[in-house]
Amino acid sequence: MEPVAIVGYAQSEMSGHMVSSRDEMIFTCVKQALDSAGIVRDDLDTVISCGNDFYDGHTISQVYTLEASGAYAKDESKVEQDGLHALVYAVMRLLAGHHQIAMVVAYSRASDMEPHAAVAASLDPVYDRQFKVLNDTGVAAFQARAYMERYGLTEDDLALVVEKNTGNGARNPKAKARPATSKAEVLASAPAFTPLRELMVYPNTDGICVAILAAGDRAESLCQKPVWVKGLGWNQELYYLGDRDLTRIASAEAAAAQAFKAAGIGPKDIGLIELSELFAHQEPMLLEAFGFAEPGQGRKLLREGVTAAGGKLPVNVSGGALSACALSAVGLVRAVECARQLRGEAELTVRADFALAHGQCGLAAQNNVVAILGREK
């Protein structure tokens, strides 16, 4: 088996209200990604798209978008989870040896639908959903309360996550869904589902991210600075809310352990982290799950400046999901932001040999995926 690398990518502006049509958004970004890899559509062997039928209002929705995705008359398939799951799928297809170049296309447009209602459709239909109260923010609120009560976190701890990430995002020309937001503004925002306030929840976002992957020698011949996929891990935990220990994210622990084992490295080797923290409390929880802090101690990394853009272990230098979060695309954006950093292309460059990108799906991060990326083959 040959190693696989990211050899090209593009992302649209991630904003609250994109003016183009869906097809145009997809076509434009796919073309930019092909150009960035120096290839044309004919070079593609397989295309994996990531979207969601409920976000698209269309069953098997890629039948509608695959022509704009460059997948006409190509080997193609779709993932309904997160764009980083789609990247895992594309890597598997390359490792299987039948294809040499794969493209991952992940997008959604919150301004065309009601994202919280769409995600609420993943609630247990026969009991939990019957009350017509909870959505993804509501379930995340249970997780936030369980975690905050167990370890004594305050609203300030959550507001500081938003302040750091949106402050970083303000320097990222792509992350346009939420501007730099101070701790005081977060604390003054209206309650959503307590203890979460409106500005502790991901902003409704339109956007697309595309990545092109190639295996082994092909990656090196195509690209001066391929970014190698060193390890992948993914895991899923119990479905019923009452069954889960909401004070930790067990599936994220397992996903990271699998990715680190595959990469042959550990948390101490990571120089940069990009998280899909859809809700502010999930940033410290995920850092704990990945082994960067003891349980309940993740907030200290932020308070001590470790996770700041200029800190020892920068987290979400791009702005993270709290600055822009096009559902389905958000985890792939994290991998692309890591790749931009490792190639030295980002607005705010961090020195790192290895980076960790994270994606999630399901209610209260029920399913997590981790990719470890590196500059060396």
Next chain:
Amino acid sequence: MSEKQFIPIGNILPPMPCYWSVGPYLERFYQDLSEKKFTGVRCPKCGRVYVPPRRLCASCRVVMSDFVEVKGTGSLLNFTVAHQSVNGARRERPVIFGLVKLEGADTGVLGEIRGIAPEAVRIGLKLQAVFAEKPGVTVESLSHFAPAGQGA
């Protein structure tokens, strides 16, 4: 915010009703709920009591068939005050929604909480179920939970 460049066309579809046949375990739960009773099922291996009942124990993975009635009183495991509707729009009146561990059960059951100010709610609050005046075989048979001792 800029306006959309192109006119938006609505997602016109005929109504698409969809039903879930709940199976024997949840059917029994909903039937008993309509008689103002909570039914759970006990795991023969670990002894955990699940409410609502289900066929397999989440940790032991064994089939459970020992149905037990649990009390309508319990304590609050976790809660949120919903200031938003399912689609994210603001609610006129907040709704307190919690996970309640009924006496005799080992899992939490979701339900609305009334009869207490949102800011007074704490984990561990003692609650009792209040049933609908005219219960049916739906989740609406459980009207809400109220602080214990207030009388239904």
